[in-house]
Structure formats: structure tokens, C-alpha cells
Amino acid sequence: MKVILVKPPDTSFGAFKNIGGRHHPINLLYLASCLLKDNGVEVEILDLEIESEDELFAIKDKRPDIVGISTMTPTMPSVIKIANIAKEAGAKVILGGAHATIMPEESLLETIADIVVRGEGEEALREIVRALKNNSDLKDIEGISYKTGKGISHNKPRPYIQDMDILPIP
Numbered sequence: 001m002k003v004i005l006v007k008p009p010d011t012s013f014g015a016f017k018n019i020g021g022r023h024h025p026i027n028l029l030y031l032a033s034c035l036l037k038d039n040g041v042e043v044e045i046l047d048l049e050i051e052s053e054d055e056l057f058a059i060k061d062k063r064p065d066i067v068g069i070s071t072m073t074p075t076m077p078s079v080i081k082i083a084n085i086a087k088e089a090g091a092k093v094i095l096g097g098a099h100a101t102i103m104p105e106e107s108l109l110e111t112i113a114d115i116v117v118r119g120e121g122e123e124a125l126r127e128i129v130r131a132l133k134n135n136s137d138l139k140d141i142e143g144i145s146y147k148t149g150k151g152i153s154h155n156k157p158r159p160y161i162q163d164m165d166i167l168p169i170p
Contacts, residue, residue, distance in 0.1 A: 001040060001041050001042070001065045001066070001129060001132070001133050002042045002044075002062070002063070002064045002065050002066075003035055003041060003042065003043045003044070003064060003065065003066045003067075003068065003129065004043075004044045004045075004046055004059060004062065004064045004066070004067045004068070004086075004091075005025075005028040005031055005032060005043065005044070005045050005046070005067075005068045005069075005070070006028075006045075006046045006048065006056075006067060006068065006069045006070065006082055007025040007028055007045070007046070007047045007048060007049055007070050008048055008069060008070065008071075008075040008078035008079050008082055009048045009049055009053075009075070009078050010049070010072070010074050010075050010078075024047075025045065025047050025049075025070065026170065027070060027096075027097070027121075028045050028047075028068075028070060029045070029170030030122055030167060030168075030170050031068065031096075031121055031122060031125055032045055032170070033167070033168040033169065033170045034122040034123070034125065034126050034167065034168060035125065035126060035129060036168070037126070037168060038126060038129065038130065040133070041129060044062070044064075046059075048078070048082075056081075056082060056085060057085065059082075059085055059086055059089050059091075060085065060088060060089040062089070063089060063090065063091075064086070064089065064091045065091060065092065065132065065133075066091055066092045066093075066094060066128075066129060066132065067082070067083075067086035067089075067091040067092075067093050067094070068093075068094045068095075068096060068121075068125065069082050069083060069086075069093065069094070069095050069096075069097075069113075070096060070097040071095050071096065071097040071098065071099035071100045071107065072097055072098050072099055073098070073099045075099075076099060076110070079095065079099075079111060080110065080111050080112075083095075083111045083112045083113050084112055087112045092114045092115070092132060093111070093112060093113040093114050093115075094113065094114065094115045094116070094117060094125070094128060095107050095108075095111065095113045095115070095116045095117070096116070096117040096121040096125070100116045100117065100118070101116075101117075101118045101119055104116040104118050104145040104152075104154065105145065105152055105154075108145060108146070108147055108152055109152075113147075114146060114147055115128060115138070115144055115145070115146040115147075116144065116145045116146070117143060117144055118143050118144065118145060118157065118158070119143050119157065119158055119160070120143070120158065120160060120161055121143075122161065122167055123158065123161070124141060124142065124143045124144055124158055127141045128141060128144065138153075138155070139153070139155065140155075141155055142155055142156055142157065142158035142159075143155065143156075143157055143158025
């Protein structure tokens with residue numbers, strides 16, 4: 001199974017964009033580390049804050065099974081664009097991050113995404129990947145919302161990880 005995790009560019013600050021500096025997408029690095037624990041999962045991180053937008057269009061050539069996109073409210077225009085390209089490539093689209101957590105239903109309705117992870121995504125994403133790989137149902141995966149034939153389903157919340165030391169080092 002091939003997974004691409006994407007950090008969208010934040011285009012909301014215009015000329016002030018570079019004032020805060022750039023940083024590694026530690027959230028995506030943790031997610032990738034957790035996915036790599038499972039055999040048969042290939043993970044790539046696409047940081048569109050530093051990489052060319054041409055890399056975004058290369059998603060189609062890479063043919064991922066899943067594209068996970070980190071969301072913050074200012075990045076939603078980019079998230080919509082990335083989700084559309086991922087869908088054109090035939091991927092399942094998963095949103096996570098602050099915007100998706102706070103507004104899961106709206107995030108699913110305003111994008112072409114299939115699934116939203118609410119809250120911490122390390123364990124939820126591993127379970128989603130396993131379920132999609134095995135063609136299993138998503139109904140028992142805590143902390144997600146997803147589109148169904150009848151609308152949107154919201155599973156029960158996932159408890160916070162109490163022992164952060166269980167997570168692999170990115």
C-alpha cells in the first residue's frame with residue numbers, strides 16, 4: 001500500500017509568509033513513522049511549503065492508494081486543490097489536523113475527501129490503512145468521520161495517547 005502525506009502551502013500571509021520561517025512537518029513525520037511499523041506500507045512526505053508545486057502534480061504518476069493531507073483553516077484552498085488531484089489519481093483522501101478536527105463534517109462537505117481524522121492521528125491512520133488494505137469496515141475506528149452512501153458517519157472519539165513514548169521516533 002502506498003501512502004503520500006502532504007503538508008499544503010499556506011498562501012494566506014502573502015508577503016509576510018516567510019517571517020515565521022520554515023519548519024519540518026513533525027506531525028507528518030510521526031504519522032509516517034507509525035505507518036512504517038506496518039509491513040507493506042510505503043510512505044512519502046510531500047512538503048509543499050518547500051517543494052515545487054510540480055511535485056503536487058506528480059501525485060498522479062505515483063498512483064498512491066491513500067493521500068493524507070494536513071489541514072489548517074488558512075490552507076483549505078490548497079487542501080481542496082490537493083484533494084482533487086489525489087482523487088484524479090484514484091487515491092482515497094484523508095484529512096487530519098486542526099481544521100478537520102474542529103470541523104469534520106464541513107471538511108468532508110467542502111472537499112472531495114473520504115475520511116477525516118479527528119484529534120491525534122497516529123493510531124487512527126494505521127487502523128484506516130489496515131482497514132482499506134483489507135477492505136474492512138471503518139465503523140470501529142475511533143476518532144474518524146467519513147462519507148457513506150447515506151451521508152456522513154462520526155465514530156466515537158479516540159482517547160488521547162497517554163504514553164507518548166510508545167510512538168516511534170520520526
